[in-house]
Amino acid sequence: MEQLSRSLKLKNLPAQVTYEYQDHWPEKVVQFGEGNFLRGFVDWMIHELNKQGLFNGKVVAIQPTPHGKVVPKLNAQDGLYTLALRGIENGQIVERNEIISSISRGINPYSNWAEVLKVAESPDIQFVFSNTTEAGLTYLEEAYDEQKSPLSFPGKVTAFLYHRYKVMNAKPDAGLVLIPCELVEGNGDLLKELVLRYAKEWKMPEDFITWINNDNQFCNTLVDRIVTGYPKDNIGEYRNLLGYEDVLLTAGEPYHLFAIEAGDDVTKRLPFHQAGLNVKWGPVTPYRELKVRLLNGPHTMMFSVCYLAGVDTVLEAIQDPELGEFVKTGMIEEIFPTVKMEEEEKRAFVESVIERFENPYNKHFLADIGMNAIYKYKSRLIPSLLDYIRHTNKLPQSILFSLAALIVYYRPTRKEGDFLIGRRGNDEYTIRDNKVALEVLANAWEQFENGGEDVTRLTRSILEDNELWGIKLNEIEGLTELVAGNVSRILQDGMKESVKKFTKANV
Structure with a gap:
């Protein structure tokens, strides 16, 4: 040829x-x-x-x-x-x-x-x-x-x-x-x-x-x-x-x-x-916020929820009835209102993001999105979380369900080299993050596994770490209890069933 x-x-x-x-x-x-x-x-x-x-x-x-x-x-x-x-x-x-x-x-x-x-x-x-x-x-x-x-x-x-x-x-x-x-x-x-x-x-x-x-x-x-x-x-x-x-x-x-x-x-x-x-042409900051919040934010919000529910790619996640509904609800109802830009341009961007998620030619693996996920959550979702609370005086349910899923995703079965190893069903996965994040999550889960903490104490010990999140999340009224409740349900019912119940209750 x-x-x-x-x-x-x-x-x-x-x-x-x-x-x-x-x-x-x-x-x-x-x-x-x-x-x-x-x-x-x-x-x-x-x-x-x-x-x-x-x-x-x-x-x-x-x-x-x-x-x-x-x-x-x-x-x-x-x-x-x-x-x-x-x-x-x-x-x-x-x-x-x-x-x-x-x-x-x-x-x-x-x-x-x-x-x-x-x-x-x-x-x-x-x-x-x-x-x-x-x-x-x-x-x-x-x-x-x-x-x-x-x-x-x-x-x-x-x-x-x-x-x-x-x-x-x-x-x-x-x-x-x-x-x-x-x-x-x-x-x-x-x-x-x-x-x-x-x-x-x-x-x-x-x-x-x-x-x-x-x-x-x-x-x-x-x-x-x-x-x-x-x-x-x-x-x-x-x-x-x-x-x-x-x-x-x-x-x-x-x-x-x-x-x-x-x-x-x-x-x-x-x-x-x-x-x-x-x-x-013009200031880049508004478009950076648009991309970080409405493209990167949903990526981070979905990865641990959807991966632990049994799917491997963004396409599989968005095509699943419950998982797709979870992602779209969080993006449109919780993140979308926090972005400062003209409504028409925001809506056009959201539509393009959903089309990109549904692209049958791209294999975007959730495990790749999950690398350094604590920092990504801090930079991509915490600003939307805080703005949502400020504007509505309510807690964003989908964003915080994804935070509970993130905590469960970081539950290690063992350590291997510089990283932690987690488990999804019969499969193992590598948890890659910076040393501080891995130590905080590993220590919190170790206390829990050894019977020294219940789910609420486990959750609080993670959320109170200012270095991880840039804010003491446990000081936000009702947040620790909500996240701990979701962690408990995920541990008890598994992710797939928990998402199904969450979707029915919140959509």
């Missing part, structure tokens, strides 16, 4: 694959990272702009780590790859397969730093995108050598900007718009802070630092799309569908959200919204 490239007879593609390619456009974007997410998100968006004649520019992808394997594959395919989007959109199952042509080439900076610096000299370059994971947006002490690529991502950006500053004589219009996509709050501010730190420690001129501050924009962002990457489990099906070999085939969901804090000039030069893309 022939490999995807420009030499492939792309006019004879099957009807299920779309393709538009133009190669005469200049490189306008430098991208640090070439992984699945950027190719399934940013590069797809640039491709959409190009198709509609709204950008007419290409992306240069820079390999972020010394051991990357994508750049050779990308260049072998002339920058082309297929994006397969599968899921539910507006109530309909959609399957789109499109060859993306927005990337011009990839560069390995560790073997070809001079080529990266040539890109820095180009007056056509306007934007820098990145996704180097949370670990990439950190400081690494290293020396500056203008002949070699720095190892860290912020170091590369600093060296890239410094070379551009020198070659282009510090002109204001040589400044770039930097749009990091790492899942870190205030990612643009953090990147700028790191660049300035490197500039000072590498003793670069004060005029360069002034140019960074005055003539370059660092944008805070929020990104949201599930990109699962190369579909190795069903690659045979894709090969038959496409009719060619694509080693960079990337799969993802149709839903996408990109919130960007930037000036009006950026919105004009990157008119994502004109292309019909779900890009929100």
Whole structure:
């Protein structure tokens, strides 16, 4: 089977694959990272702009780590790859397969730093995108050598900007718009802070630092799309569908959200919204709260309840009558009212979340959602819990049932290495969390198992720990008793029966 490239007879593609390619456009974007997410998100968006004649520019992808394997594959395919989007959109199952042509080439900076610096000299370059994971947006002490690529991502950006500053004589219009996509709050501010730190420690001129501050924009962002990457489990099906070999085939969901804090000039030069893309220009915080509360919050609320009830994935959970009802009730009746945003936009987001949960192509495992679940509960659900109580003077029943389920999920049968081992029926599962959380839960359950505590004391000893929850939850009137009652029922009746009774009583 022939490999995807420009030499492939792309006019004879099957009807299920779309393709538009133009190669005469200049490189306008430098991208640090070439992984699945950027190719399934940013590069797809640039491709959409190009198709509609709204950008007419290409992306240069820079390999972020010394051991990357994508750049050779990308260049072998002339920058082309297929994006397969599968899921539910507006109530309909959609399957789109499109060859993306927005990337011009990839560069390995560790073997070809001079080529990266040539890109820095180009007056056509306007934007820098990145996704180097949370670990990439950190400081690494290293020396500056203008002949070699720095190892860290912020170091590369600093060296890239410094070379551009020198070659282009510090002109204001040589400044770039930097749009990091790492899942870190205030990612643009953090990147700028790191660049300035490197500039000072590498003793670069004060005029360069002034140019960074005055003539370059660092944008805070929020990104949201599930990109699962190369579909190795069903690659045979894709090969038959496409009719060619694509080693960079990337799969993802149709839903996408990109919130960007930037000036009006950026919105004009990157008119994502004109292309019909779900890009929100302006403050990121409201969209971060929307995502954390109404997507991540329900994930955390469902995982222990549904896993202990016997299902393994989000799809199985949402399709189960009682479990699905539990999740939707908690999300719509308890979390939804606490989110500060226009009603119409909130409702549209909730509908999209439910469609994403029901996506038959994504295997989102509840056990994965359960990693570091105490911290996730603290950051994703405690704010909604407190706001709900503040607004209604009532306790949120679903959120607190999920808290009881979380406590039961953390009941260990034994310890193995740094983690605890729990049991679901005849199966064991690994409880992964930070050392403090595991110790608190393990000690509380040990006291209970040894007969030193009843369920109420067990629950209180866990809820009173301020370090776990950021608040002494046991001081909220009636909360400990409600959670303890749910813990007791789950232990006595099992999770599946407890959810059934809970749903009948509260829905």
